[in-house]
Amino acid sequence: MISISAIARPCVRHFSAQRPRPSSRTERAVVTACLVSGVVLPFVPPAMASSRQRKSGNPSSKG
Secondary structure, eight states: OOOHHHHHHHHHHHHHHSOOOOOOHHHHHHHHHHHHHHHHGGGHHHHHHHHHHHHHTOTTSOO
8 A cells, every 4th residue: 555655755856846937027027016016005095085084174183
């Protein structure tokens, strides 16, 4: 009977021995844009709301 480690070991070795694919300039640009938008976009609506409050002169605004 073949153990699971005997099957998995060559697969893990093969996977770890492979070099990562060379990334293109376009691929890097897309990944960077996704990361930046994922970090920046959650802060846009609260910033717009606080800006609107300051412009309207609400007494409840902090500033």
